[in-house]
Amino acid sequence: MGMLPQHFLTESDRSLISEVYELAYEKGVDLRYVDQLARDLGRYRKHDNGTMLISFNEGSYDLQGRKQTISFTEKDAATAERILSGGALSSTDIDQGFIRWRLDPGIGFGLSSNLDFLEQMVIQFSSRADEVAELGAKFSTHVWIENNYILHTADEVTLHRPSVSEAPTEEDQVKEALASFQISKHGLNERLLEGFFGKSEARNTAQSLLSRLFDLLKISNTSKRG
Known part of the structure; x- marks a missing residue:
């Protein structure tokens, strides 16, 4: 109180x-x-x-x-x-x-x-x-x-309020939130690639990410057997 x-x-x-x-x-x-x-x-x-x-x-x-x-x-x-x-x-x-x-x-x-x-x-x-x-x-x-x-x-x-049809629906708000998430997720992935492989190679890495990872795993396994 x-x-x-x-x-x-x-x-x-x-x-x-x-x-x-x-x-x-x-x-x-x-x-x-x-x-x-x-x-x-x-x-x-x-x-x-x-x-x-x-x-x-x-x-x-x-x-x-x-x-x-x-x-x-x-x-x-x-x-x-x-x-x-x-x-x-x-x-x-x-x-x-x-x-x-x-x-x-x-x-x-x-x-x-x-x-x-x-x-x-x-x-x-x-x-x-x-x-x-x-x-x-x-x-x-x-x-x-x-x-x-x-x-x-x-x-x-004298004060024009948005009509119901003009106001964003709940579905629109969900779509907007998902779109923002995807953009943020994409940006995060790019930063991770740059940090992992180097900025100069990051743009060419997205398509070959899996093959790179497999190569690293092979090297790791070979080292362990040796």
């Missing part, structure tokens, strides 16, 4: 998350909101600050070869836009790289942190902390949000 994402948090991440837990506890916020935020931040660190994960929106296709993309729901898209365009982003203590990564729909659809809660934390830990709404009233009971993204599939086929 791999390490939990939280184990990849940096020292500064842990310090910040501790403050978030403390604030949430004081304000009566369900701590599962903080758990989710910490988990997603840990995933970001685990995957080299998100660079090891590719957004779904970069080259995803269905079986027919139609491009697929993902977007947030209208509500979450509005929240993401407020965070990215708000004045708190530039001064927040929360890693801006993580925030932008979390707000990429092609990445964020697979994460669990609540965007409304993230928005409040971005503001709370910035120079505009006085603008934070009453946290306890909104986040006192954790609510799981499902189906919070929209899958879009293009009409046009």
Whole structure:
């Protein structure tokens, strides 16, 4: 079993998350909101600050070869836009790289942190902390949000996959493997002949290999009798 994402948090991440837990506890916020935020931040660190994960929106296709993309729901898209365009982003203590990564729909659809809660934390830990709404009233009971993204599939086929008739059959693959084996075997035989009889004679030796071997055997037998 791999390490939990939280184990990849940096020292500064842990310090910040501790403050978030403390604030949430004081304000009566369900701590599962903080758990989710910490988990997603840990995933970001685990995957080299998100660079090891590719957004779904970069080259995803269905079986027919139609491009697929993902977007947030209208509500979450509005929240993401407020965070990215708000004045708190530039001064927040929360890693801006993580925030932008979390707000990429092609990445964020697979994460669990609540965007409304993230928005409040971005503001709370910035120079505009006085603008934070009453946290306890909104986040006192954790609510799981499902189906919070929209899958879009293009009409046009832009990725052409090989048809069944074009794909190599098992019989073709076997024939190709045998052909490769025969070529390799032939090359090996040539190298053996060169090593045994000398390179200059190797090409003329293939046809008389058996007679040469019989001659050698005769010499060997004669030596033994002598």
